[in-house]
């Protein structure tokens with residue numbers, strides 16, 4: 001699932017087109033669908049949370065978000081994309097050197113002045129993957145709603161940017177707290193330090209991508225996420241799960257936890 005570390009890694013990969021001149025291309029989605037991109041040079045890629053910013057030499061920025069459907073593909077000179085993927089393309093950039101970058105099934109595509117990036121990103125919290133991550137500023141954002149569940153607060157990109165369902169599930173496990181624990185009962189600095197350490201590791205170490213247990217084998221990558229009914233990898237108690245509808249009309253999101261390692265109202269110390 002695309003989370004902050006996924007988009008960070010994607011941006012690192014896409015930097016191979018930084019400096020490339022777009023021979024032809026266009027936007028095929030979003031409010032400026034149909035806009036031509038040819039003649040611009042890509043000058044850089046940046047991220048904030050799960051948002052990707054592709055910057056051009058004319059001081060404009062392409063802002064995209066993959067949510068759960070989107071992806072990016074770079075095709076080598078002379079190679080074609082399958083027809084079904086072309087049909088779903090929302091961004092096409094064909095470079096002078098023959099490579100083509102495709103943004104596929106992207107639900108958010110916006111082309112704006114680079115000076116307006118902050119406005120289109122909206123009220124995002126501090127990014128766990130930015131070098132200047134301000135932990136105290138993030139803690140202050142959590143404290144605004146002390147009665148909210150830690151799960152809801154961590155998923156809310158306005159408190160801290162970069163965490164999705166996978167990381168929130170695993171972080172609650174690793175801190176030994178139930179996902180429904182109120183924010184005011186959580187050691188937020190410790191939670192955020194762990195979140196930052198793990199996200200940076202996942203984003204930058206090739207074999208560690210979204211492996212939270214340190215064991216990259218099949219079935220052992222995560223402590224509780226995706227393990228409903230299977231034994232907790234720490235205590236062997238069967239992992240519990242439920243489906244939460246967080247906003248009316250939105251698809252439910254699965255919540256996993258170990259009832260022994262993460263007791264309701266408790267704060268287990270597991271030495272991890």
Ligand SMILES: [Zn+2]
Nearest residue numbers: 232235258261
């Ligand atoms: Zn357990």
